[in-house]
Amino acid sequence: MPVSRSDDAGAVTRARWVVAFLIGLATVTAAGFGWRAAQIGSTAAYDDRQSISETVTVEQQSVSRAVTVASQAREYVRYRADYAVAATLDREADRLAAAGAGRFAAVSRGEATALRQGATRRAAQAGVFGPFSIDTDLLTPTVAPRPFDYRAQARALAAQTATALDSPASLDPDHWADAAAHIRVRIRHLTRWAFLAVLAVLLYTIAEVSLPRRLAYAAVGFGVVLYLAGLVGGLSTAFF
């Protein structure tokens, strides 16, 4: 079918309008991806702050536990030293009793008992054996010293902190850090998908200024493919 010159000019004008529209669309898409990247970037910054804040809380609790356990360990060693002296007094009492010095033996034994009583009370009040109440078995001295495991004490203190009424909700600073890092990966992806859209703009521009129609169509075609790849990739992997 013969095509008149004015029809040809009209087709070129329409094609130019289409390309201009495509350029605008790609530019708006790239800008949209940039906007989204900035938006989730502020979420990442929030996650960073949460991660740091929870790290501070976790480490504060850790220091507090360490200081408490160290103080208990100090008290426990005093308790054991008192028990060691009490055991020596008992042996002295045995020797005195065996030698027929019963009254002296009673003094030594009484001293040993009082020492154990005092040591147990002091250690219990310091929380070495766990929670202290006014009347408890913890205040009754045992013949052999009670054991003390600093790891178990630390675990018990951690449990106490975690279950206290004023305890912070479950702390997981690593989770927040991972979330922030993940968002930044999305931001990187978004910028790369946006770059594809901008590349499409370059191809559309080539089409806009090209005289050979074949080159113009090829540039538009390739640009559309790049743009769609960027759009679909960005929306499906990083935008939402």
Added chain:
Amino acid sequence: MSEPDDETTASDGAQTAEHDTASERDPLRPKIALTLAALVVLGSGLAILQVDASANESNTARQTTRVAVQAMRANVVSDTVAGLVPVLQSERDFLPFRRPLDPNAPSLASAAGVPSPAGATADELRVAQQAVPDLGARKLAPRLETEAQRLTLTQRALATTRITWNDRSTQYTTVIAVLAVAIFLVGFALVVAGPIRGSAYTLGVAVGIFAAVWAVWIHHLPIPSTPDSAIDAAASGAELTQEGDYRAAVSLYDAALEADSGYATAYSGRARARLLAANPDYAVTRAVTAPKGAAVAEAIRDAERARELNPRDILSPAIVALMSFYHGDVDEALNAIDAAIALNPKVPDLWLLKSAIEVERGAPVDARAALKQALALVSGQTPSQRTRLLASTYLSYLAQVEHDAPAQAPTARRLADQVVATETAFTLGHALPPRRPARGAVSVQRLRYADGRLRLLLRWRNLPAGTALTGLGYERPLEHGAWTQPSALALFATVSGSGRRDIDVPLQRVCKPTGVRVDVYLNGVRTLTRTGPGVQATC
């Protein structure tokens, strides 16, 4: 509107239309449009790099802060446990003072007339001491210290990486700003016509190329990062240095440098470990027994390399200054100590070394000025092991000057006397009378080092009330070498009338003293100096 005006307007409109058509037909125009699009693409690429740098900076900043908090926790916990060790030991040490373990206290058995077998109390004491546990604190303390070191070093490494990412992000932003200028010029060329179009276009392309080249150059610059293996090895090396296992520490620093050949902390740590390995008593007595030799040369090389890699590292120039002072290179020592002081002028140790260097150079005025600075820095403090160590270190420096530069010995002695008088007043907590007491005498007898112990008898008689008595012990680790003043060998007391002190202290040394010396001061005035024999040189 009049006709002529209408004609003029029509004519202008025709000219503008012609101009626009000519402009649109300009063959340069499509190139300009393409260039503009290419610059926009380049800008997008730069934006990607900037976003990456910014994201890395944010991630590293978060990690740096978190690790800093963890390092603080680790240091507090480590110090708490380390502080527990002597407390637990003190409970064992207190047992011999409790009944019935105190051999000097009245015993119920003897009151009852029951005989005790010989050595029974000692046996009981041993059993009791074994019953007092250390709860694993002694083992735990070094592990916690290493962990604290590791986290501190990790935090420093992360901070360096973070700063670099921050710089990188800012650099890319600057390049983008420059590129914006290029885009403006090329865009301007698109809408104007005539000769200005070509000029604007050329200038825009030139600025765009400049921005692209700049971006490539920035991109190729490395981002510093320290591998975990290097940090772990350096942390263990620091811990072993603290424990006195210097050779093992050097091996660990070697491993750290194998993992990262540009790790400044490992170089300065190895320099210190090498120095201490060559001078094994330095940490305790401040004795430099190997001022020269391959090990010291290697230590200085390491310190200089650390200084190149991290110009803000204060330890490295201090090491160079110290070793240069001890092997007599006072100019190098002065340069290095001035560099260290420039980094942190609030460290009295540096001023004291500078003062000693100035004495050796024959510059007493500068020496006094440096000493004044050091004293100003410790004023307001209370007497402590730290202040004693500062004084003993300075006295050891001055003794070295007396040995190396006899011509400067009078100045060195004057400064030593000044420091002893100041330290005596500082330690005893009151000002000293300006002169030695008008009456009384002091003597040192039976001074010797034998069987690993320093023994002497210090006697005084007829001294006025409130006399400040200072005794400072020196030892000579090398035959005919310089004296050194260990911080532990010091006595400060307020005495009156007559009295005596039998001194018998163990000295555990690798380089055993070949001679010992005691300087006695009354009211801060040097009154007596006695020397005694030591043992055969072991270094």
